[in-house]
Amino acid sequence: MTINLDALSIDELEKLIKQAEAALDKKRKAELKNAQAVLEKMAKELGVDPQDLLKGTGEKKKSTRKKTTTKKKAGARKPAAVKFRDPKNSSNTWTGRGKRPLWLQDALSKGAKLEDFAV
Structure with missing residues (x-):
């Protein structure tokens, strides 16, 4: 779908933007409701509270890997020297x-x- 934006006035363009933002917001809310329904269905099948799925408070398998405590500091690198x-x-x-x-x-x-x- 293409709209000839060149033919529209500034007021018409602003109105179109507001309509598009409203439609986008409506679609996002619908997607969120759909995701919530899927999450609730999964929780029901697992026999847990949906909030437990979000929090990750359900039973977890214990890892046998040793955790390392050293982490690199995040930051900007120095630029490499010119060779x-x-x-x-x-x-x-x-x-x-x-x-x-x-x-x-x-x-x-x-x-x-x-x-x-x-x-």
């Missing part, structure tokens, strides 16, 4: 990680050596 630079254009750099950049691929295909670009 290769284009002598013709110093803004062309490569860290040596990932796919080789096109400027380096072109130079290597013309007979240059990777060592020629080392920083």
Whole structure:
């Protein structure tokens, strides 16, 4: 389904947006009701309270795996150091990680050596 939005005025577009948001909200609520019905049916079949399914308070199998207590700290990584630079254009750099950049691929295909670009 396509609507020619160019033919609509600003007021008509705003009205259309409000109608679309209302329809989306209605669909989401219907999906939520459907999911709740499925959850209640599953809970009934298992013989548990639906809230127990959501909380995960039902009986769980005990894991035999040893839990590790060391976790890495989440945070921003430092950028990798530049290892290769284009002598013709110093803004062309490569860290040596990932796919080789096109400027380096072109130079290597013309007979240059990777060592020629080392920083």
